Amino acid sequence: MRLAGQAKAGFFPTPELVIETLCSRLRLNPKADVLDPCCGTGDALVRLAEALGSTAYGIELDSQRAKQASKRCENIEQGDALTFQARGFGLLYLNPPYDVERGERLEVRFLRHFHSSLAFRGTLMYVIPEYVLEGSKPYLEQHFNDLAVYRFPPKEYEAYKQVIVVGRRLGGFDEPGVLPDEIHDLYDMPELVVRSSENPSLERKGVTDALMLEEAASSGLWADLWQKTEPARTDFQPLMQIMPGHLALLIAGGFLNGQVVEGHGRRLLVNGNTMKTTSTEESEDGVKTVERQNFVGCITALDLERGEVITIQ
Numbered sequence: 001m002r003l004a005g006q007a008k009a010g011f012f013p014t015p016e017l018v019i020e021t022l023c024s025r026l027r028l029n030p031k032a033d034v035l036d037p038c039c040g041t042g043d044a045l046v047r048l049a050e051a052l053g054s055t056a057y058g059i060e061l062d063s064q065r066a067k068q069a070s071k072r073c074e075n076i077e078q079g080d081a082l083t084f085q086a087r088g089f090g091l092l093y094l095n096p097p098y099d100v101e102r103g104e105r106l107e108v109r110f111l112r113h114f115h116s117s118l119a120f121r122g123t124l125m126y127v128i129p130e131y132v133l134e135g136s137k138p139y140l141e142q143h144f145n146d147l148a149v150y151r152f153p154p155k156e157y158e159a160y161k162q163v164i165v166v167g168r169r170l171g172g173f174d175e176p177g178v179l180p181d182e183i184h185d186l187y188d189m190p191e192l193v194v195r196s197s198e199n200p201s202l203e204r205k206g207v208t209d210a211l212m213l214e215e216a217a218s219s220g221l222w223a224d225l226w227q228k229t230e231p232a233r234t235d236f237q238p239l240m241q242i243m244p245g246h247l248a249l250l251i252a253g254g255f256l257n258g259q260v261v262e263g264h265g266r267r268l269l270v271n272g273n274t275m276k277t278t279s280t281e282e283s284e285d286g287v288k289t290v291e292r293q294n295f296v297g298c299i300t301a302l303d304l305e306r307g308e309v310i311t312i313q
Contacts (some may be wrong), residue, residue: 005223008021010073012095012097012098012162013040013041013043013044014043014044014095014127015152015156016043017153017156018152018153018164018186018244019043019044019047019048020047020184020187021153021162021187022044022048022125022189023047023048023050023051024050024051025189025190025191025192026048026052026191026192026194027051027052027053027191027192027193027194027196027240028051028052028053029052029054029194029196030052030053030054031054031088031090031196031197032052032054032090032091032123032194032195032197033049033054033055033056033057033089033090033091033112033197033200034048034049034054034056034057034089034090034091034092034093034204035058035086035089035091035092035093035117035200036048036053036056036057036059036093036095037043037058037059037081037084037086037094037096037110037114037117038059038060038061038094038095038096038110039059039060039066039069039073039076039082040062040069041060041065041068041069041072041181042056042058042060042068042069042072042073044093044095045058045069045073045093046072046073047255048091048093048183049073051088052091052194053097054090054091054197055075055077055106055200056073056075057073057075057086057089057202058073058075058233059076059077059078059079059081059084059202060076060078061078061079061081061148062082063078065195066078072274075202075206075270077092077202080114081110082109082110082115083111083125083204083205084116084202084203084204084205084243085117085202085204085205086116086117086200086201086202086203087116087117087199087200087201088119088197088198088199088200088201089117089118089119089122089197089200090118090120090121090122090123090194090195090197090200091122091123091125091279092110092114092115092117092118092121092122092124092125092198092238093125093127093193094110094114094124094125094126094127094274095127096109096110096111096128097110098128098129098160101186103292105135105136107116107128107135107136108130108132108133108135108136108139110137111126111140112139115139115143115144115169118169119169119195119196119200120169120170120171120195120196121168121169121170121195122168122169122194122195122197123166123167123168123192123194123195124144124165124166124167124168124169125163125164125165125166126140126145126165126166127163127164128160128162128163128165129160129161129162129163130151130161130163130183131161133149133163133165133179136165137179138268139269140165140167140177140179141176141177141178141179142176142224143169143171143176144167144168144169144170144176145167145172145174145175145176145177146166146167146168146177147165147166147167147169147177147179147180148165148166148180148189148207149163149165149166149172149180149183149184149186150163150164150166150183150184150185150186150188150189151163151183151184151186152164152183152186153185153186155189163183164186165179166189166192169198171198174267183276184213203252207248209289215273228239248299248312249297251270251272251297252271253274253297254271254272254273254308257270257271257272258270258271260304261293266303266305266306267301267303267304267305268301268303268304268310269301269304270299270300270301271299271300271301272296272297272299272300273297273299273300273306274296274297275295275296275298277294277295277296286300296313297313298311298312298313299312299313300312301309
């Protein structure tokens with residue numbers, strides 16, 4: 001993804017003028033629920049639902065934008081839209097990320113994933129850069145009819161060269177449509193009659209880390225699990241003082257990493273590591289060469305008073 005798109009997680013909000021124009025073309029239908037799989041802060045989604053007098057459903061990848069959208073709409077899910085499955089909506093407002101991933105346009109991938117979220121003969125509003133039309137055409141013509149393309153107003157078109165494809169999802173006996181070559185001005189869009197939804201649903205196909213932790217925390221086994229995974233704690237003293245060689249192995253093994261030890265008037269921050277080295281040995285007559293691999297303990301300590309680094313290997 002281009003740097004500008006990465007900075008905002010592929011977020012390209014619909015301009016206010018475009019939202020106003022689209023809302024003015026919708027005929028009020030209280031049962032035509034709206035789905036926006038890339039809803040951002042919810043501006044377009046909420047306004048379209050208000051224009052239809054219907055319920056809004058949205059998905060947003062960015063957690064902060066999802067929180068903002070949740071303040072305006074109850075049915076907001078946070079996460080990767082492609083991990084959700086939706087069904088039965090009267091209007092799909094699809095303004096997907098503008099990018100290529102693994103050789104495929106993301107706009108086409110989102111269209112392929114979410115076209116079935118519409119009820120049969122439900123309305124699609126597909127917001128994409130104009131240069132993505134050709135790649136989207138085969139799928140649009142296979143699954144939609146009554147297709148038309150409208151260009152953003154001149155000032156708004158300058159930024160990302162966006163157009164809106166409007167179409168209806170095919171019903172059981174409908175003939176596939178043809179995506180016209182002609183692109184109309186947005187202001188020429190006729191009134192759109194959006195059909196009613198059919199038991200709309202939006203469900204997550206996968207499980208997020210947050211949901212797993214929430215579920216685990218409610219389990220009676222959670223506390224027992226942590227007791228079994230925490231290091232053992234003992235208060236007794238060993239019968240014999242630990243040998244210097246054993247202590248060196250413990251430090252080199254990383255058991256005291258990040259600890260501050262004091263002795264001989266010095267305070268040392270300790271870090272231990274074990275490195276693999278290779279040595280070559282030759283027999284006395286030079287006939288045979290043996291290569292050996294050895295593991296060598298290495299202890300690094302930072303003198304916190306003097307700033308010196310001490311390395312023992």
